[in-house]
Structure formats: C-alpha cells, structure tokens
Amino acid sequence: MNNTTLESLSNELLLDLFELFDVVNLLRAFSGLNTRFNSLLYTDVRSYRVDLRSISKEDFNILYPAYLPLISNRIIYLRLSDDEDTPYQCIYFQSTGFTLSRFDNLRSLTLNNVSSDLNLNQHFFSDLHELHNLTNLKFAHCRLYHLHVEDFRGVIDQIWSLPKLTHLYWDFTFKYERHFLIPTCLSTSLQYLTIRNYNCCSYNFSRLFEKTPRLRKFSISSDSNEDDDLPISREFLPAPQSLSVTRLILLSIRSLPLMTSLFKLLPSITRLKVEIYSITLDGHQWKEMIVNYLPQLRDLQFKIDLDLCRSIDDSTNEDKVDQYLSTYRTSFWIEHHQWF
Template structure:
C-alpha cells in the first residue's frame, strides 16, 4: 500500500512565513538558516523582524545573524539586566550603529547605563532613521555623560521626519536640564520627559519647536530660583493650541505648573501628581477657570501636610473644612469630579493623600492606607 509522506519543503511560502512567526528569532535562524537557498530567502527577504534583546542571551546572535536582517528589522529593544547583560556592548562590538537599520520603526533602550563613548557611538547617526516612529529611553542612566553632550542627540531626534512618539526617562551626571532643540519637529505628537529639572522659560522654547504636539507628559521639578517672580516676569505669551492632554509628575512648584498651563489653553485632559503643595478646591477651581477653560477630564493626586496636629477632633474638623472646598457646585454639579482623602498624623502634622476617584495612578495606595488610616470622600457611598 502506498503511503503519503509530508515533505517539509512541500509547504507553501505563505505557510512557512506564518510558522516562522511562532519561533523565537534566535531559534528560528539556528534551525533554518543555511539549510538551503529557499529557507535563506524566506528568512532574509520575506519577513520583517522584531529584535528584542530581552530574550536574546547569546552574544553570537549579533555577530552571526543580525547583519543578515538589518534591512528587515522594524523593531529593536535593548534591556540590560542580570539575565541579559551588556547587550549594548555586544551590539557595539559587532560594529553596528542605529543608522544602519534604515527601516526601523520602533527603538527602545531600557535600563541602559551609557558612558560618553557609548553616547558618541550609539547616537551619532540617528538622523538616518527616516522611518522611525517610536523612540523610548526607559530608566536609562547616563552617569558618564553631562547633559550638554546630549544636545546633538536632541537635535537629531527633532529632525526625524516620521517620529510621532518619544519617551525620555534618563538621568545624567549632575543636575539634568532638558535642552531645548533649535529645530522644529513637524511630526512629534506624543512626548514624555522624565528625570529632568525645568525652568519656566524652557517650556516656551520646547513647545514652539513641537507645534504638532497632542499629548505632553513631564516630571515638573524645578530649582527654587524658579519661584522668584521677577526672574521670569518677562515670559512671552506664547500659546500651543495643539496640546489636548497634559500629564504632570512630581510637581513641587505651583508657579511652574501655572506657567505651563498658561501656554496650553486647549488642554481638555489633565493628570497631575503633586508633592508638598496644598491646593484646596477653591484654588483648583480658580486655576482651571483662568487657565484651563476646556478641561473635561481631571485626575489628581496630592501628597502634602494640611496643618500642625492638635487633637483628633480638631484635626478632623480641619479635614472637613478642606474637603468642603471640593463639595461646591463647580465640583459636584458642573463637572461631577469627586475626591477621596486619606489622612493621619505623622511628625506632629496632619498628613493627607488626596486623589480624584476613580483612582488612575499606577502607584499603589498601600503606603497611604497603612500610615494614613482615616479616610473621607466627597462622593456619597464611596
């Protein structure tokens, strides 16, 4: 009796391409590359690749296979950790630069510790990434670099023609200030900048150079000198009308926050995380009415001291007085924005964590619930 045997090579190219998508990229090349010209062609010419170094443990992948798919790679992610150390060093020692990956769409560097040599080598040809749409620096430590050395990198990034999403989370040697680009980005729409210190006048320049910006997220830390009114009384009345969503982290200065609001009058979504500043409902109402007239979604978290502690009854009265400012028609009737307050006594002060509900912040409230053991809300039944 004749038997039909399935020969692997009898499968169609389309089926192989679907099958290859199930393989880890290292296993895929080790299993199929070099078997015959058909497999080589399928691997190199008919697929696009996501190269994630979090799952690549072997240094020889860079030296042996990466050059074969350099024009087919659309995603690169580096992540230095115990399981995958020195990925950037392997990439560098194999002779690669980012500019060689001219079809790349997504580039992410996470948990990378870069020296000055890495900076010069790694980013010298970012300007060639004409198809890049997403760029992320996540928890990158550039302790061998002063922020001034990064100016050229910022200029290259702002000149990328298709870049729409950019995420900066890095720290340099010394105090880090984000350098305002001199070029105008005609494509950048979503921008996050964390880990840097700011002066009010820097925002004006940044917003001018990013006219298509729709979502802006930034950690709003500043030096105390920025709080001197006369120093920045000359701030121009520039307004960016394209930004609709604003996310503020680590706000420790009301003045800097309001200066930013003045430049972004069309914001309709605000998410803000405040430390050591006490703003009651009346103050927030005045800020929103004066500077954010289009605001529809308001998400706020505020950790601060309310007043010196006296006794339990008086402390609770102070909390009630504070919460009453968030129970006005502006909050309850016009916007239906509600808040919750965790409070308690610490270091002879009434401390509180005030946040909008539902809670929309990534950090857990375990700390607040344990140390600030009393709670009240402006929303009945919550």
C-alpha cells in the first residue's frame, strides 16, 4: 500500500493545490515548513490574488507583518472592503504604513464600501500614480461624506495618468455632492468608463471625452433633472475624440436634454442600453432621435417607466397602452431594425 504525502507530490501538483487556498490560509499552512515549500510560495508562485472582503482583523494582523511584504510584488489583484463584515479595513490598512505603491505589479484594484471616516483622507489614494501596471480600477459604493469632490482633483488626474489603465468604475459620493470632476490631463489608455450616481451637466461630457480619446464604452447612471433645452452649439458637435465610443449605457436617466446631448456627441454608437424615468417618449419620437443622432445604431435595449395618464375606466387605460405600443408597430421597428 502506497502512502502518499505532500512531500512526495511534484511541484506542479503542489502549485495546482495551492490555487485552492485563499492567501491567508495558504501562507499560514505552508510557509516556513521547509526550504522547498518556501521556494514554491515565494519563487514559483508567479502571482497572488488577495481578496480581503471577508478577512477577520486577526487574520489581517497575521497577513500584514508576516507575509504581505514577501508577496507584495507578485500580487496582481487586490480588493479592500469597509463593509459590515470588515469595518474600517481601509483605515487599518492605512495605519500600518503599507502604501499602494508597494504593489508594483498590481493589475486590478477594487476598493469596496470605503467609509466616511475622518482618519481616511485623499492621502490614502496618493500613490495611485505609481501603479504603472494597473489595468482595472474599481471604486464601489464609496461614501466619503467628510471630503469635498475638489479634494479629489489630484486623485482623478492620477487615474487619468495611469499608462495601462483600460477599465474604470467610479461610484463615489462626497460631502453635499456627487459630481465627477473632469480631469485636466489626457488618458492614453482608458477604454471602458462607468460613472455611477452622477449629478452632471451636459456641457461636461464633451470635456470628458476630450480627455479620454480612446474611450470605447461609456456607462453612466444619473438622477439629474436637468431640463434646460440646450442648443446644439460648437461644443456639442461630435469631436474626433468621441467617435471612438461605440457602446453606451444610460441608467436611471430623468433628463431628456441630458440624454439627447450624449446622443449628439456620440454618433458612432452601435450598441445602446438605456433606462429612463419620467420621460415620455413614444416610438415615433425614438425613431426621430435615432435617425437624427444615432445613424449607426444596431443593438438597442431600453426600459421606460412612464405614466400613461391612468383613468378610472380600465378599458380606456388599455386603449392608451395599445395606442402607445402602436407607435412601435411600424416598419422602422419591425422590419428595418427588428427591435419590436
């Protein structure tokens, strides 16, 4: 009878086995056993993915001083979280003095539920510009109510200066505001941009696209009620910088001028997903907008929440619904695009 031990396994099998462990348990179980395991962990394992969303403070205290300095240059994915399972994690991370710049091979960074704490300030993000290999950056549900958005101007410029960044997800709320500051520098790499919960003005979009000339997909959610009918001025005409955008996602849109301004700026859109509220648009009006502003559109998904003036008479309500739907029963929708 053969008795198989860990020592008898090949290095290849051990490396496959290591992938089944989270970082803390892997290092706690195998680090320091002998020189072979140390060599595998600190030389042969080429990359680590560190997700700290559910780590206890006790485990973090073990990870930071004993192991993190040894693997920091091979961490390609890092996720920090201040949610209810790991409160004040970012504060604690900052207090250790271990800065983001130590992760010089980081490819993906996610900061989740960063809390509004006076001990956490913009200096926590001050090393972002040193993450030269970063391709994906995500700020999810971050609420810094003690800071003004102006305090983050330098951080935004750092992000736009990252040489390899292609994906950015931005969900921040600051003190009294949810505005997104337009960067002052040009991004030569950013292609996919999502901005959540954004109170914005239409004229900012042209400036944003000017600073993001390689943008391919733009996604935004906004509850702005901007209702001024902005004219088509020079700054709203399509610029070469905006012609690269072919995919557009609009969520929670409540302003028709805001949506129309984006359509005017992005005539090369081929795929559109839109969710609108309190805006009454029928099939004829949609057709006019598509023909005038989105001539290259191929794929369309939209959800409309509207009030068709409900009355007491149910049959009248049904007639109004049928009348509305009939505006989509035309050759434009059924035959030409096959969208209805």
